[in-house]
Each structure stands twice: as structure tokens, then as C-alpha cells.
Amino acid sequence: MTGASGTELVVDGVSLIAGAHRLVEDVSLTARTGEVVGLVGPNGSGKSSLLRAVYRVLRPASGRVDVDGADVWSMSARRLARTVAAVVQEPNAGFDLTVREVVAMGRTPHKRLLDGDTLEDDALIRSALAEVNATGLAHRPFDQLSGGERQRVLIARALAQQPSLLVLDEPTNHLDIRHQLDVLGALRRLSATVLVALHDLNLAAYYCDRLYVLLDGEVTASGPPAEVLTPELLASVYSVATEVTVHPRTGAPQVTFLPTST
Amino acid sequence: MTASAAGAETGAGAERSVRTSRRGGARQAGSPGLAFTLLALAVLLVVSVTAGLAIGSVRVPPGQVWGIVSHALGFGWSTPDWSGARETIVLDVRAPRVLLGAVAGAGLAVVGTALQALIRNLLAEPYLLGVSSGASLGAVAVIVGGVNVLGQVSLSAAAFAGALGALALVYATARTGGRITSSRLVLSGVAIAAVLTAILDLLLLTTDRGNEARAVLAWTLGGLGGVNWSTLWLPGAALLLGIGVLMIQARNLNLLLAGEEAATTMGLDVARFRARMFVLLSLVTGVLVAAAGPIGFVGLILPHIVRLVVGGDHRRVLPTAALGGAVFLIWADIAARVVAAPTEIPVGVLTALCGGPFFLWLLRRDARRSTDRGES
Numbered sequence: 001m002t003g004a005s006g007t008e009l010v011v012d013g014v015s016l017i018a019g020a021h022r023l024v025e026d027v028s029l030t031a032r033t034g035e036v037v038g039l040v041g042p043n044g045s046g047k048s049s050l051l052r053a054v055y056r057v058l059r060p061a062s063g064r065v066d067v068d069g070a071d072v073w074s075m076s077a078r079r080l081a082r083t084v085a086a087v088v089q090e091p092n093a094g095f096d097l098t099v100r101e102v103v104a105m106g107r108t109p110h111k112r113l114l115d116g117d118t119l120e121d122d123a124l125i126r127s128a129l130a131e132v133n134a135t136g137l138a139h140r141p142f143d144q145l146s147g148g149e150r151q152r153v154l155i156a157r158a159l160a161q162q163p164s165l166l167v168l169d170e171p172t173n174h175l176d177i178r179h180q181l182d183v184l185g186a187l188r189r190l191s192a193t194v195l196v197a198l199h200d201l202n203l204a205a206y207y208c209d210r211l212y213v214l215l216d217g218e219v220t221a222s223g224p225p226a227e228v229l230t231p232e233l234l235a236s237v238y239s240v241a242t243e244v245t246v247h248p249r250t251g252a253p254q255v256t257f258l259p260t261s262t
Numbered sequence: 263m264t265a266s267a268a269g270a271e272t273g274a275g276a277e278r279s280v281r282t283s284r285r286g287g288a289r290q291a292g293s294p295g296l297a298f299t300l301l302a303l304a305v306l307l308v309v310s311v312t313a314g315l316a317i318g319s320v321r322v323p324p325g326q327v328w329g330i331v332s333h334a335l336g337f338g339w340s341t342p343d344w345s346g347a348r349e350t351i352v353l354d355v356r357a358p359r360v361l362l363g364a365v366a367g368a369g370l371a372v373v374g375t376a377l378q379a380l381i382r383n384l385l386a387e388p389y390l391l392g393v394s395s396g397a398s399l400g401a402v403a404v405i406v407g408g409v410n411v412l413g414q415v416s417l418s419a420a421a422f423a424g425a426l427g428a429l430a431l432v433y434a435t436a437r438t439g440g441r442i443t444s445s446r447l448v449l450s451g452v453a454i455a456a457v458l459t460a461i462l463d464l465l466l467l468t469t470d471r472g473n474e475a476r477a478v479l480a481w482t483l484g485g486l487g488g489v490n491w492s493t494l495w496l497p498g499a500a501l502l503l504g505i506g507v508l509m510i511q512a513r514n515l516n517l518l519l520a521g522e523e524a525a526t527t528m529g530l531d532v533a534r535f536r537a538r539m540f541v542l543l544s545l546v547t548g549v550l551v552a553a554a555g556p557i558g559f560v561g562l563i564l565p566h567i568v569r570l571v572v573g574g575d576h577r578r579v580l581p582t583a584a585l586g587g588a589v590f591l592i593w594a595d596i597a598a599r600v601v602a603a604p605t606e607i608p609v610g611v612l613t614a615l616c617g618g619p620f621f622l623w624l625l626r627r628d629a630r631r632s633t634d635r636g637e638s
Contacts, residue, residue: 055527081529090521095384096574097519105517109529113510157520161528 006034006193007068007083007164009054014063016049016217023049024217026063031165031193038208038225039197042238046217047197048089048169054195055086055167067165081109085163087154087171099145099153100138103128106160128159131186133179147174155183159190168196172203205229206252213237229253296578299571303585307364310592314360315352317596319604322348331357354490360592362489362497363609366554367564367591368584369501373543373550374561375568375583376508379515379576380536380543381433382522383447384566385624388547389558390448392428392455397544397551398482399462400424405478406469414493414552418500422548428454429540444628484555484610486595493553500549505584507542511535512576519574557610559617560587566624 009031016024024046031037039047052058054065056072065072072080085106106128107121129135132152137145142153151174158166166187172180180200184207187194198204204211205225213221213228215237221228226246234242234255241258315327322330326344330352333342342349370388377386388394400420435450436442462482466475508515514535517525522532550557564587565579572578591609594616598609 052523055523057523057526076529077526077531078529081527084527086524086527088521088523088527090523095379095519096569097516098573101516101573101575102520105520105528108513108517111513113513154524167527 006191008033009037009165009193009195010066010069011050011054012064012066014050014053014060014065016046016053016058017061018049022217023058024053024214027214027217027219028063029212029219029222031195033193034191035209036187036194036196036207038204038211039195039214040199040201040204040211041214045214047214049217050214051086051167051169051195051197052088055084055088056080078109081161083163084165084167085158085161086167087151087158087169089169089173095143097142098138099129099134099140099142100125102142102153103157103160106157109161124160124162125156128156129153131159132156133182148176148179151175152179152183155186163192165193165195166190168194170197170199172198172200201229201234201255202252205255206250226253229255296572296582299582300585303582303589306589307585307592310589311360311364314363314592314596315356318351318356318599320348320351322352327352358489358491358494359486359595361494362554363486363591363595364588365494365497365501366486366550366557367560367587367589367594369497369504369546369550369587370557370560371564371568371583371587371590372501372505372508372580373546375565375576375579376515376539376543377561378565379518380539381436381442381447382518383442383444384628385444385448385562385621387559387562388425388543389556390455390562390621391432391451392458393425393432393544393547394551394556394558395455395458395462396424396426396428396431397421397548398424398556399458399465400427400548401552402462402465402478402482405474406465414496418496418549418552420548421552422545424458425548425551426541426544428458429544433540444625448625480608481555483608484557484613485598485606485608486554486591487606489553497549497553500546504542504546505580508539508580509577511539512580515576516574555608555610557591557613559613559621560591562624563617563620564590566620 009029011027011029014024014027015022027046027050029037029050039050041047049058053060054072056065056077059073067080067083072084103125104117104121107117107124126135126138129138132155134149134152134156137149137153142150145153151171155168155171158168168187171183171187175183180203184203187196188207196208198208208225210223211221211225211228212219213233220237221233229244231242231244234240234244241260243256243258245254245256246252247254312324312327315331316322316324326348329342330344330349334349334353374387377388377391378384380386398421400423401417403424404417404420432447432450432454433442435454436447438446466478469475514525514530517528517530518532520528525532564583568579568583568586572582591613594612595609598607598612601607601612
């Protein structure tokens with residue numbers, strides 16, 4: 001799907017501040033070439049903020065974000081956009097754009113101002129749509145799609161950008177189970193490096209090579225899912241009782257939440 | 263999508279994708295669909311210009327209009343069998359007026375289109391946001407202050423400054439937490455327009471140049487009368503500059519529709535782009551207001567109708583809106599001359615008469631959609 005091979009992401013000692021509020025404190029994280037790295041943690045733990053620093057919307061107060069060894073703030077938004085694509089959580093109106101036109105936006109960083117769409121662009125747009133099972137939506141108005149359909153189209157738009165690093169903020173929100181599996185499966189197949197914030201711990205456990213657990217803006221644990229997802233850690237991070245088993249068929253850790261008794 | 267539909271996609275993939283790509287191509291810039299629309303509008307524009315030259319207190323038959331125009335352009339196929347008075351009416355009275363109508367209509371439609379993308383709100387329009395009021399105030403300050411040394415140019419420059427100031431103010435007021443809601447946008451637009459108009463009225467009432475004040479008052483209603491060939495070049499140049507730059511930036515305008523963060527991740531430096539475009543749009547608005555007064559709602563109505571016809575891609579919307587706006591304002595001006603003849607109604611009054619209800623309808627639709635999405 002993506003022409004470019006993966007890239008290496010290094011987040012080094014990043015702190016993010018909004019006003020007097022500290023969003024993220026001294027976070028370091030790496031995603032090696034081709035890895036799928038998951039970011040988990042409760043609401044408000046700083047996942048989205050950290051991702052925004054990676055896709056160069058939030059400038060760190062200290063620390064740096066390097067993509068293939070270059071600080072993302074040392075390059076233009078346009079240059080970075082040829083390497084890094086993102087699926088963000090942001091209300092968006094389509095202004096009567098069709099799905100195809102929305103996905104075609106992803107080609108913009110590869111285009112000069114007066115370039116038209118080429119056959120190659122057309123092919124990339126179609127394969128991006130096919131990747132998220134949205135070929136049939138191509139000519140629908142974006143505004144009329146359901147939440148899940150929109151989400152898939154936005155992922156297709158990011159794929160059309162041919163990124164070697166793909167950053168996604170809760171891409172499975174609004175999706176039904178089947179499309180959650182489809183989308184995460186598609187991310188797994190990419191040769192690009194993927195950094196993804198996820199709510200669902202079991203999906204994170206199955207699809208990610210490594211996980212970082214954020215709590216109150218700090219990394220409290222990191223490593224392969226089997227090492228990170230322990231009842232002790234989940235109790236301290238989410239304040240819930242869990243049982244973690246290894247699923248007999250997938251081999252991935254399986255988290256079962258236990259209702260709080262008494 | 264249902265599971266079976268998704269299955270069919272992979273099954274009949276090859277055939278389906280060929281069909282898809284053809285239909286996909288049909289909505290790209292330069293395709294027959296767009297070309298046809300633009301051609302039809304161009305023909306309509308020629309018809310409208312002819313009508314604008316023919317209709318009025320003295321009626322000139324269309325054939326004669328063409329004779330006079332082609333003769334003036336230096337084509338020898340018509341023999342002058344018309345009176346000099348008619349030639350004057352067509353060439354010196356009506357032609358500049360019709361052309362200014364076309365230029366102003368195209369300009370306002372294009373400015374409205376771009377403003378809606380830049381502010382990411384479908385209710386944005388130069389008149390509603392107080393941008394036209396800012397331009398008026400700038401121009402009137404120059405007239406009343408008597409520092410009108412360079413004539414039209416200084417008038418336009420002051421209008422440009424006023425427009426830019428008003429736009430920056432409305433934008434800063436309406437924006438909270440990186441978002442602009444329709445209600446805040448409209449409210450701050452109305453408030454700022456009210457203040458600017460009040461200052462303008464104050465200037466007019468307290469000036470000792472009574473005659474000029476009355477002329478200015480008529481001008482603030484928006485009208486195409488009183489234009490002549492020597493004052494037409496500046497609006498024309500501003501329009502060409504505006505359309506040219508916006509067409510070059512059409513892809514980037516599209517990106518803004520995806521949201522500011524998303525646009526950044528697709529390579530657009532949003533803050534810088536928006537600042538530059540604000541300057542350009544204020545320039546076009548300022549020059550047009552200086553020439554024709556504040557004419558409202560053209561920038562609101564046209565983009566909406568055009569998007570319904572050609573979709574939302576700015577490479578398609580901008581040229582279509584420009585032609586459509588030109589046609590629209592020419593006819594609005596014809597109506598302004600004819601409805602209450604021999605009295606002439608300011609064309610701005612007519613466009614407000616059409617635009618007000620349209621705006622209310624949009625406002626209601628916007629509110630309904632927000633409720634559907636669970637936004638406030």
C-alpha cells in the first residue's frame with residue numbers, strides 16, 4: 001500500500017504545556033521501523049497531546065520529536081506531511097465534498113500548486129479506499145456518512161498520503177467490531193511505522209508490537225503487551241480489577257474486567 | 263456498509279473499480295461536466311450583459327445593442343443606423359455599470375466562497391461579518407476627512423484597511439478554543455458591523471460637507487450607478503488578482519475543509535495561509551466596496567448554490583461561483599432599475615431582500631445539523 005518503507009520515530013524527553021496546565025511530562029518513546037506501537041491509558045492521560053506533538057501541531061516546551069533523526073520542527077509542515085500522516089480527532093464538515101475528493105486531499109503534500117490529479121494519484125486513491133473496505137463509498141457525499149464510515153475514509157485519506165509513519169488517535173472509535181478488526185488489520189499490513197492511541201486493551205494487545213501506558217502525562221510502563229498488561233499495572237492505572245490470561249488461539253494477552261464487588 | 267456489500271466489492275472488484283474510476287474522473291477539474299457548466303454560464307453571461315445593455319428607461323433592441331458594441335470594438339459588420347444618444351446610453355452609461363455589476367458579483371461570490379473555507383463556517387460572508395462595513399467606514403473616513411488626494415486609489419486603499427481590520431476583529435472575537443461556532447461568528451459579525459455602521463453614521467451626521475454626506479449615504483446602500491470607464495480598471499484588476507491567487511491556492515482551500523489540525527498534517531501552514539488569504543480577500547472586498555458600496559448576500563447565496571451543482575472542490579467551485587455571481591448581480595441590477603421605474607432601487611437592497619431569507623434558512627439547517635451531530 002505505502003510505497004515508502006517505515007521510518008523511525010524517537011520522542012525524547014518531551015514535555016507539553018498548555019497555559020498553566022502540564023499535559024505531558026518528560027515522555028520518551030520510540031517506534032522502530034515497521035513497528036506498530038500502541039498508546040494506552042485512561043481519558044485525559046495525555047495520549048492525544050503526545051500524538052499532536054508527533055504530528056507537529058503542539059510544540060514541546062522541552063524535549064524533541066525526531067523522525068528518521070530529524071527534528072519535526074526543523075522542517076516545514078509540507079515536508080513532514082510527505083513522511084508522516086495522521087488521523088486526528090477533530091469535528092469536520094465535508095462542505096459537499098465526495099468521499100473520493102476527501103481521500104484525494106491526501107495527495108496534496110506530493111503536489112505542486114497547479115498540478116492536476118494524475119493516473120497514479122487515481123490508483124493510490126482507489127487502493128487506499130479498498131484498503132479500508134470503502135470502495136463503494138467513493139461517490140457518496142462525505143457529510144452523509146455514518147461515524148464509522150467517516151473514520152474509515154479518513155484513514156484512507158492518510159494512506160493516500162503514502163506515509164512512512166502513520167499516527168492515529170483512537171481510529172477505532174465509532175467503528176463496529178468488524179471494521180475495528182479490518183482497520184487494525186490494515187495497519188498491521190502496512191510497511192509504515194504506526195503509532196496508534198487505542199482505548200480497547202484487548203485490541204491493543206493483539207495488534208501492537210509494543211505498548212506505552214500513559215497516566216497523568218507520564219509513561220508508567222512500556223514493552224510488549226504480555227509484559228505490560230498485568231493485573232497489578234491495570235489496577236494502578238485504571239483502578240479496576242482484572243484478570244489477564246493468554247488467549248489459547250491468538251496467543252495474545254486477554255484482559256477480562258471484573259466488576260467491583262461489594 | 264453491510265457485510266454482503268463489502269463482500270461484493272472484493273468479488274466484483276475489477277469491473278466495479280473501472281466504473282468507479284470513470285465516474286470519479288467525471289468530477290475532476292477540467293472534466294466535461296465542469297466544462298459544460300462553465301460554458302453554459304458563459305453563454306448566460308453574454309445574454310445577461312446584452313440584457314443589461316438593452317433594458318432600462320430607454321429600451322434598445324438586442325440586435326442594436328450588438329451593433330453598437332461590435333462597432334465600438336472595431337468590427338465593421340454593422341452599419342451605424344442608430345442615434346448618437348443611444349450609443350451614449352449603451353456605451354457610456356450602461357456598459358460600465360453592467361461590467362461593474364459583473365465584476366462585483368464575481369468578486370463577492372469568490373470572496374464568500376474562500377471566506378467560508380478559511381473560517382470553516384458556511385455562514386461566513388463579507389457583508390454579514392462586518393467586513394463590508396469596515397470597508398465602508400474606511401472609504402467614508404477618507405471622503406469626510408477630505409484627504410482624498412489620489413481619488414479612487416486612496417478610497418480603495420482605505421476601504422481595504424477597514425475591511426482587513428474588521429475581518430481580523432471578527433475572527434479574533436468569534437474564535438474560542440480553536441473553534442468557531444456559527445452563533446459566535448454571526449453574533450460578533452453583527453455586533454462589529456453595528457459598531458462600525460454607527461461610527462460611519464456619526465461621521466456623516468457631524469461632517470460639514472453636507473452634499474458629500476448625502477451622496478455617501480446613497481452609496482452605503484450598495485449601488486452600481488455613477489460608475490464610468492475611468493473607475494472600472496481597479497475593481498477589474500482586483501477581481502483578476504483575487505481569482506488568480508485563489509485558483510492557485512484551491513487545493514489548500516480544500517485542505518481547510520478537513521479541519522485545521524488535519525490540514526496541518528497534510529502539509530499546510532494554516533496560520534500563515536489564513537493570514538495571507540485574509541489580506542487578499544480584504545483587498546478584493548475593499549476595492550469592490552469602494553466602487554459599488556456594500557452589496558450583501560451575493561457571497562452567501564452563490565457559493566451554496568454552486569456547491570449543490572458542482573460539489574465542494576474549490577477547483578470547481580471558484581470559477582463556477584465567479585461566473586454565477588456575475589450573472590446574478592447583472593440581473594439584480596436590471597431588476598433594481600426596472601421594478602420601481604422611474605425610481606431606481608439600490609441593488610444592495612434587492613440582494614438583501616433575496617439573501618435575508620436564504621440566510622435564515624441556512625441558519626436553521628446549520629442548527630439542525632449541529633443537533634444531529636450532538637454539537638452545541
